[in-house]
């Protein structure tokens with residue numbers, strides 16, 4: 281009786297029959313997506329820790345924002361798409377905003393909070409279609425691919441494979457450094473698992489690399505495995521408390537870039553996953569507003585708790601590939617994140633050599649967007665190329681955006697395709713000139 285009632289409740293909420301799926305398949309898909317993305321629990325504290333944030337607090341904020349986002353995605357939009365803090369955003373936060381621009385993490389978090397409110401407004405006010413359609417598809421693809429290269433570059437450095445050089449800026453790291461071999465091991469193992477399409481490859485690769493590190497004593501043993509959930513006190517509400525810092529115009533540029541990354545990453549990923557799952561109708565994604573709302577609400581929650589913007593995760597494609605079609609998949613992901621919150625002591629064993637292969641491989645997944653860019657037209661190829669290489673080579677996602685947005689109207693104009701340039705692209709052209717001034721010229725004065 282009881283289980284029948286549960287069944288009809290699940291059917292009523294998630295419409296499994298209509299989606300031609302079963303509870304068993306959805307649970308399996310949820311577990312697959314979870315193991316594909318569970319690394320973020322350890323990678324996010326590692327990256328944001330480099331910006332000076334408390335790793336334990338970031339761990340909890342990461343889990344809670346993933347739980348919130350994935351539950352909202354399940355119940356608001358009924359999609360098998362999981363949400364968690366994105367690697368693109370956290371890398372931009374730490375390496376570009378905090379370390380390169382010298383902005384304290386507390387102030388940068390105020391920027392994340394402000395952009396999350398703007399994202400929420402765009403989603404609620406139905407401006408989203410106008411915004412999504414305003415940026416040309418080739419540039420959106422280039423943005424995703426550039427973020428992929430940027431993340432991979434961060435991973436190559438963190439893992440010791442690429443180091444600084446006085447004469448050539450970068451060079452290959454020394455193979456005599458023992459910890460670099462952990463990165464190489466992780467990269468080979470994870471790469472082989474990915475190529476064999478093993479579900480949860482990234483997670484398994486991370487576990488095997490950590491075990492090798494523990495055996496070889498390159499990674500110290502953890503004191504315990506399970507513990508109570510770390511407090512969020514060091515990060516909770518800090519972004520809100522620092523909102524007055526936003527008076528600094530340099531931060532407006534940061535807010536805009538967070539907004540662009542968060543919005544276009546999620547919108548692009550949602551559409552890509554919807555195409556994979558066969559959800560698209562007349563080239564549009566049904567309920568995209570609800571899906572964006574799920575992400576923007578969890579982004580607001582994450583910014584309050586102490587983590588960088590959440591994003592619809594590309595790794596959801598693993599669960600979709602094995603048949604996940606409804607929000608039940610996302611609900612399973614959030615339940616798994618809730619259980620994982622008790623494993624925070626493992627934070628100490630997941631070192632930068634363990635996370636480096638993850639960054640490189642997620643970079644590869646994101647760089648796949650490049651294949652759909654129309655390289656045959658120079659007026660497209662130039663802004664797209666500059667967007668892609670601009671991000672890793674300037675070590676800053678916003679410069680990549682700027683190069684693409686500044687060159688696109690110029691080359692399209694010269695190619696006689698000015699009718700295709702949307703008014704918003706002209707507005708962004710001027711905004712990005714101001715942005716370059718505020719993040720590059722102004723600080724140097």
Ligand SMILES: Nc1nc2[nH]cnc2c(=O)[nH]1
Pocket residue numbers: 365366367368369545546549591592593594595642
């Ligand atoms: N779409 C997307 N998926 C991710 N998976 C891990 N990080 C990211 C990210 O930044 N964006």
